[in-house]
Amino acid sequence: MEPEVLFEVENQVALITLNRPQRHNAINQKLLCLLYDHMETVTADDGIRAAVITGAGKSFCSGIDLEAAMTENLFNPRNDGRDLPDIFRACTKPLIGAVNGHAITGGFEIALNCDFLIASEAAFFTDTHAKVGIHPGWGMTQLLQQAVGQRRARQMSFTCRPISALRALEWGLVNEVMAPEMLLPRAKQIAADICAVKQDILRDIHDLIDFRNSTPLTEAYAREREGFRAFTGKLFKA
DSSP: OSSEEEEEEEEEEEEEOOOOOOGTTOOOHHHHHHHHHHHHHHHHHHTEEEEEEEESSTTOOOOOOHHTTTTTTTTTTTSSSOOOHHHTTOOOEEEEEEEEEEEETTTHHHHTTTTTEEEEOOEEEEOOOOHHTTOOSSSHHHHHHHHHHHHHHHHHHOOOOOOOOOHHHTSSSEEEOOOOHHHHHHHHHHHHHTSOOOOHHHHHHHHHHHTTTTTTHHHHHHHHHHHHHHHHHHHHHH
């Protein structure tokens, strides 16, 4: 029997595949434990420069498996106090979400925690927290409005209605939309482009973009300038 999450590394790119296709990749404890373990491998392994997350079968992830939620620990699955946002935020490697099908509620939050998304024409995005009666906790209320703006985020979360990949592209939620058979090849191409750049500067840029999410523009701008002064100082010393 295959594991709930598949993991492979090729040409410095990790491919993480949510692998419960018979349950539309619904989240159970085993899936979360493996996802967290593989994300930590991406973070720690210097031989990995970028990662892609996708789903097996026709869905990206249908959210929390409601049957598992009744009997399994989905919010501290490894009993180490680390939750999904902690694991994703700790990763300094670029993370591409390749959304191949439905991304619903908790599955949508997994996608939102990626650095950016590309989507299949078959993808749909839905926040059903209010419909199923589950309090959001993996970033939905913050990351969705950051991606599409507050008014559109309110519409999605208040109505619990899905939006298509093309609407997601129009709203700025995803970067690109393509035919299903081209999704993974395109994700790997983007990851290869990431692997080819200067990794030390890439890490700096990644950190600076993230820093802006928690600080005012003036402070974030000052931090970028401070880094530039340090960089040019090293050049002149060399």
